[in-house]
Amino acid sequence: DFPIPEIPSCLQLRTVTKGLIPLAESKKLDNYRMGAHVCLWARQEGRSMFGEYRAAVMMQLRFDGTFGFPGGLVDKGEDMMEGLNRELMEEIGWDPSAHPVTWSDYYSTQVAGDRKLVLHFFIKEVTLEQFIALEKSCLQSRDYGKEVMGSIRVPLYTMDNMYNGLPAFLNNKFAGTSKQQLLLALHHSKLLTEHEISDVILKSQNLKL
Ligand code: GTP
Ligand code: MN
Ligand code: MN
Ligand code: MN
Ligand code: MN
Ligand code: MN
Numbered sequence: 022d023f024p025i026p027e028i029p030s031c032l033q034l035r036t037v038t039k040g041l042i043p044l045a046e047s048k049k050l051d052n053y054r055m056g057a058h059v060c061l062w063a064r065q066e067g068r069s070m071f072g073e074y075r076a077a078v079m080m081q082l083r084f085d086g087t088f089g090f091p092g093g094l095v096d097k098g099e100d101m102m103e104g105l106n107r108e109l110m111e112e113i114g115w116d117p118s119a120h121p122v123t124w125s126d127y128y129s130t131q132v133a134g135d136r137k138l139v140l141h142f143f144i145k146e147v148t149l150e151q152f153i154a155l156e157k158s159c160l161q162s163r164d165y166g167k168e169v170m171g172s173i174r175v176p177l178y179t180m181d182n183m184y185n186g187l188p189a190f191l192n193n194k195f196a197g198t199s200k201q202q203l204l205l206a207l208h209h210s211k212l213l214t215e216h217e218i219s220d221v222i223l224k225s226q227n228l229k230l
Contacts, residue, residue, distance in 0.1 A: 026129050029208050031219035037201040040131040047130045047139045057105035058092030058199065059122050059143040060206040063152035072178025072186060076212050077152050080203070081112070081159075082170040089196035090142075090203075091115075091169075101141060112169050114158030120151065128209060131198055140197060144206045175203065177212065179224060188224035 023044035028037060047053075062078040080088050091112045095104030102124070106117035126145040133140065147155070159165060159172040179186045191200060204222075207213040213221070 023124075023127055023130075026205070026209070028205070029215045029218070031215045031222070032201070032204055032208065034201075036198075037205070040133060040198075042130055042132055044127070044130050044141070047132060047141075050132065050139060053132070053137050053139045055095040055101055055104070055139050055141070056093055057095065057101055057108070057141040057143065058090035058202070059105065059109065059126065059145055060090055060202065061145050061147055061152065061155065062206070062210060062212070063147050063149040065149050065152075069178075071176070071180055074177050076177065076210070077149065078175040078177065078203070078206070078212070079113075079152065079155070079172055080175055080199070081172050083196055084168050084170060085196070087194040087196040088173070089199040091172075092143075093168075105141075105143065110162075111164045112159070112162055113155050113172060114160075114162040115155060120147065128205070129202075133197070142202050142205075144209055146210065177207075179221065183224050184227060187221050188227075191221070191225040 025041050025043055060078065062076050065077045066075055079091065081091055083089050091109055092105055093108035095101050102122065105122055106115070109115035109122065110117055122143050122145055126143040128144045129142045131140050156172050159169065162169065176186045176190050179188055204218055208215065208218055
């Protein structure tokens with residue numbers, strides 16, 4: 022049973038909750054294409070000259086100039102989990118037999134009625150070693166330089182001017198609802214508190230607190 026995830030109050034925004042449906046309900050939708058993306062992250066605590074960080078979180082620069090998570094559309098006749106793992110192999114050189122994304126990594130399902138698209142979202146913690154291996158294998162992947170223009174780490178800190186870092190990053194263009202998915206993943210994995218998330222959203226809008 023996969024209900025709609027609990028959305029923290031700092032993310033009770035129409036842009037975040039719009040289209041969220043229970044997984045079972047999405048199976049009743051006819052003539053919808055299905056897609057799945059995953060937030061892969063690894064714990065990594067430390068301090069750089071820019072600020073404190075807690076994790077490496079993977080996103081990618083896509084061929085269309087927007088940021089998004091690895092993953093993609095499921096082919097006709099293909100199982101969703103199969104499709105997601107195949108996309109990860111194509112886009113980041115993921116070895117699905119060694120580290121499959123499974124239902125235990127499931128987080129949410131969102132329907133985009135206007136595009137007849139159902140998008141599933143997964144959140145998966147890996148070891149830092151695995152994460153670094155994936156960053157390297159991305160360069161050798163089939164779709165690197167075609168669909169995927171680069172694997173990137175999300176800057177998770179906020180710099181002294183209260184804007185550079187994560188707030189500035191959030192002002193990029195994102196594919197689909199991946200910006201909202203990023204914030205949900207940071208909350209779900211407890212990398213940011215609710216307070217830190219609302220803070221970052223305000224700062225991204227360049228509002229003084
Ligand atoms: P092709 O192999 O070229 O078909 O691409 P793909 O199968 O890798 O599909 P893609 O990853 O582009 O995802 C399909 C659609 O989902 C895109 O048109 C975007 O609108 C949307 N999308 C892409 N990335 C994300 C993401 O991280 N989150 C969400 N919610 N939507 C995304
Ligand atoms: Mn330099
Ligand atoms: Mn793809
Ligand atoms: Mn893709
Ligand atoms: Mn594809
Ligand atoms: Mn493709």
